[in-house]
Amino acid sequence: MFVTTRSTTLTDYPRPNVAVDIAVLAVSGGTLNVVIQRDEQGRAALPGRFVRERRTVEETVREVLELKLGLSPDHVHPHLLAVFSDPDRDPRGWTISVAHAVALPAVELSDVTGELAPVTSTGQLASGERVLYDHAEIIAAATDKLRERYEDQPDPDNLLRPPYTLSELRELHEAILGRRLMRDSFNRRAQPLLAPQLDADGKPATRVGGGRPARLYAKDAPPTATFGWRLPSPRADTR
Known part of the structure; x- marks a missing residue:
């Protein structure tokens, strides 16, 4: 056939x-x-x-x-x-x-x-x-x-203009992720991937925003550098 x-x-x-x-x-x-x-x-x-x-x-x-x-x-x-x-x-x-x-x-x-x-x-x-x-x-x-x-990664899409504080960086991530993050843990993971900024005298650059002066940073890591694991959120009973 x-x-x-x-x-x-x-x-x-x-x-x-x-x-x-x-x-x-x-x-x-x-x-x-x-x-x-x-x-x-x-x-x-x-x-x-x-x-x-x-x-x-x-x-x-x-x-x-x-x-x-x-x-x-x-x-x-x-x-x-x-x-x-x-x-x-x-x-x-x-x-x-x-x-x-x-x-x-x-x-x-x-x-x-x-x-x-x-x-x-x-x-x-x-x-x-x-x-x-x-x-x-x-x-x-x-x-x-x-x-x-x-x-x-810390601000992989460069939505923040450097220099910025760790609090500004964390607040950006919180806005995108839709949840609060543990401040100290976030700072420990972000800081190794950031470069502390210096003023004209070679001293740490800071910004005053209502409290004590906060250090200023910019990204200082290869594009492949990561936090290592998922960012932690506070427990429900600590919010």
Whole structure:
């Protein structure tokens, strides 16, 4: 028995739309935020753009940064997060999202097109507002990846401008991780990866912030240096 197969071309197969969505994260007001934009009906969503004909994903990322967010594609470099391909993720039609994420200092987003919306430890908008499509899943994935990095290294995304105090560094990590950290234990793990700053006289540089002067630091370790293990939180009965 012979099985016959008919000749096919790529045009014989259905084609999904392809989009790029970007989760831009920042710490502001002591909490983790994501940049959202709104459609004509005022509904919240991540900034994104469909990949145009003969355009690459990388080119579309640059277009989202420049055309949708008003950010410089030469200075902001989102990383590939994941591909979201549930056929029902977009009610407008079959669409695959090549999702990206980037964390930036809040000061660099002062003129961004959109609004900073606080997010919870599970990646949901703290306001309880729903975002369109499966963008809540993209935000959750982006915040999970960010927290993994901040469990492992001191400010790996350079969200703090040096020099900074150990308290400022710990508060940044607490905002991202969504929980308090043990101060003394955090300091012991962070200090070996930091460089104490000196003033013009070669003495330890300090900053006064309401209490006694606090030493100032900057990162002084290879990019591969880590805390060694998960950052400890206070016990429930010591909060």
